[in-house]
Structures are given as C-alpha cells and as structure tokens.
Amino acid sequence: MTGKHVLYASIPAWGHVYPVIEGLTELVRRGHRVSALASGSFAPEVGEVLDVVRYDSPMDNSNAALADMSTVLPLMLKETRTAYATLSQAIRDDRPDVIVSDVLSTAGWLAGQAFGIPVIRTWPVFASNSEFSLHQDYESRSDTDESMAAFFGAVAEFLDDVGLSSSVSPEQFFDNEADRNIVLFPREIQPKGETFDERFTFITPCIRPSEQSPERQWLAASQPLAVVSLGTVFNDKIGFFRTCIEGVERLGWYTAAALGGKVSPAQVGPISQRVLLRAKLPMIDTLRHASVAISHGGLTSTIEALAQGVPVLIAPQIGEQRGVADSIERLGLGVRLHEPFTSAELADVIKTVANDSAMAERLEQFKQRLRDGRSGAQFADAVEVAFA
Structure with missing residues (x-):
C-alpha cells in the first residue's frame, strides 16, 4: 500500500x-x-x-x-x-x-x-x-x-x-x-x-512500554506493593491518600502513591520508609511490581493495571468511573470501594482480594487477553x- x-x-x-x-x-x-x-x-x-x-x-x-x-x-x-x-x-x-x-x-x-x-x-x-x-x-x-x-x-x-x-x-x-x-x-x-x-x-x-525509571529498584524491592492514584483531575483529596496509606500500612505492605499536582507530600505525611510519594509515578514500572491498585477508575489507568495482572480497587469520583467499576466487578477483576471507608476497612478489602485465587486466575487470563x-x-x- x-x-x-x-x-x-x-x-x-x-x-x-x-x-x-x-x-x-x-x-x-x-x-x-x-x-x-x-x-x-x-x-x-x-x-x-x-x-x-x-x-x-x-x-x-x-x-x-x-x-x-x-x-x-x-x-x-x-x-x-x-x-x-x-x-x-x-x-x-x-x-x-x-x-x-x-x-x-x-x-x-x-x-x-x-x-x-x-x-x-x-x-x-x-x-x-x-x-x-x-x-x-x-x-x-x-x-x-x-x-x-x-x-x-x-x-x-x-x-x-x-x-x-x-x-x-x-x-x-x-x-x-x-x-x-x-x-x-x-x-x-x-x-x-x-x-x-x-x-x-x-x-x-x-x-505503554516500561519507563525504565530511577524508581524501579525501590519498586522491585518493596513487596508486596500497593499503588494509589486518583488520576490527574479529581486528585485533591488529602484524606483519601492518608486513609489508603494507613490501610496499606496496617498490612505491613509498601505504598507508591501518585499525588498529582494539588496535594503535596508534606500534606499527606508523616510517612514511613515503606511509602513512596510522587506527583507523578512511572506508572507502568510501578504496576509491573504492584500487587493491587487503588484508584479512581479511569478507564486507561484501569486497563494498564489489568494488562499487568493487577486487581483494581476503584473509588469512583464521577459517573464514567462508576461505569468502569461496574464493568470490572462484572468481570470479577476487582472491586468497588464505597466512600467514605476507613483504613481498617480498606485493609480488609486488600487482604480479601490478595487471597482470592479465583480472581487471580481471571486476572491472569485477562492479562493474556490484553497482551496478545x-x-x-x-x-x-x-x-x-x-x-x-
């Protein structure tokens, strides 16, 4: 042609x-x-x-x-x-x-x-x-x-x-x-x-391909890892980031959080050495090492997580994201979070998802579907x- x-x-x-x-x-x-x-x-x-x-x-x-x-x-x-x-x-x-x-x-x-x-x-x-x-x-x-x-x-x-x-x-x-x-x-x-x-x-x-970022060494060594993000628009919720980090900390896991441009690390802190805070994460590198993703449910970011076999916990901020949460729950690839939730409640959800062998099998099959x-x-x- x-x-x-x-x-x-x-x-x-x-x-x-x-x-x-x-x-x-x-x-x-x-x-x-x-x-x-x-x-x-x-x-x-x-x-x-x-x-x-x-x-x-x-x-x-x-x-x-x-x-x-x-x-x-x-x-x-x-x-x-x-x-x-x-x-x-x-x-x-x-x-x-x-x-x-x-x-x-x-x-x-x-x-x-x-x-x-x-x-x-x-x-x-x-x-x-x-x-x-x-x-x-x-x-x-x-x-x-x-x-x-x-x-x-x-x-x-x-x-x-x-x-x-x-x-x-x-x-x-x-x-x-x-x-x-x-x-x-x-x-x-x-x-x-x-x-x-x-x-x-x-x-x-x-x-997207891997970013080959400087954070890869920390991400690879920090297991198990939860990634937290509210995307680039509705991301000014300081309390959301604090609750998520506290919930992950209850499990002894590590957290990588993309805060966006409206919340500073100082507003979220203090944090432990198990937490990585960035305005923008190298998301593909992060997801490659993640065990769970906690997000707003943007469709692109959700698909990027699923392409790495990562279950998604979605806290929708707008109507479109409620639709994404419904589709992901229908397919058995993650769950919807209903705000407000406590750090203890989040820890329980993460633990349940991490131990769900049937969901893990569905995620692996869907990962292959997305990466043909x-x-x-x-x-x-x-x-x-x-x-x-």
Missing part, C-alpha cells in the same frame, strides 16, 4: 493520548506519515514518534474546576476554537488522507466535515450508541437547561464564524457520529458491548481500512 498521510487530533489528556501512541507508531512503521496535534507539555513526548502539529491548548495544565459544567463547557468550546484553527491551517498546508480524532476532539470531527476528509473516531472511554450512553446511563454530565442553552448559543456563533452553520447544528458538538470508530479496549469491558455494530472496531489495548502482541497492528489495520 502506498504511504498515506494521517492527521491525529486529541484533547491534551494523557488518558486519551497514551492508548493510541503505539497504533499511530505502527502506521509510521508501515510507511505512512502521521501528524499529531499536540500542545506544549505534550509535544516533546508525542514528537519522539510522530510529526507534531503544535498549538497552545487552553486545556493544557488548566486549573479549571472540571467538575463544574459552567466552567467546563466554555473551556471545551475555547479548546475547540483553538484546535480547529490550527487543524484548518495544517490541512490547507498539507492535506491528510484521513483524520483520526479522539471522541472529545470536536475540532477533529469538524475539520473532517469542513474539508471532506474521512474521520475515524477513537474511544479511550466507553463508546455510546442508541443502546448505551455514558451521559444518560451514568449521569456523567451535570449540565442544566440554562447552561446548555447558553453553551449552544456560543457554539452557534462559533459555527457561523468558521462557515459551518449551514451543515452542522450546535447539538452536534456533543452528538456527532462517525462511520468508523476504533474502541481502544476489548468488547467485554464495554457496557452493552453486544449492541455495537460493524461501525465499531474493538481492539486489544495499546499498552497485536495491539498496535489491530489499530493500524482499522485505520488502513479507510484508505481502501
């Missing part, structure tokens, strides 16, 4: 970017050219394997209150305006054969409509169809009629500004469809997965279909 040009668009969120890097890299290995939209803090890592289309994202390192839709909606529209302007110029300068667009990159989908370029949507989160909607089934949005009316009014102005008002409605900012979709995890994780038709290709996840060696190839195959 003659090499083609792929343009990838995503929001600046590692949980959306990491799951596609291996697949996009495989396309490069096959002789295609891949350009990727990337903002400041993402450009260096993305640029190691792909051609970077740089832009200044208003969402990159944003301190906005992402649980407040009155803040999120204008931020999303500002992101779309900024990304769309960059994508439009990039397409005029170097037209791609296909746009691969993250489900939250409305700019990528709009660019496809504006320039008549095929769009393939990627889903690092639960996919939606007529039978399942993350927003409706798990109430993952907290918008009101008033906030949505104001938002759609602003979207209408934006669509008019870019010349798309006659072909795209404001409501399609959220409810737009793509004929081709790549779901970045196995079908059995997806709620009502059996209802998704041939437009949706479910693939083996693309798992064809993750990047499956992604590239699904993209190449659009070239035919």
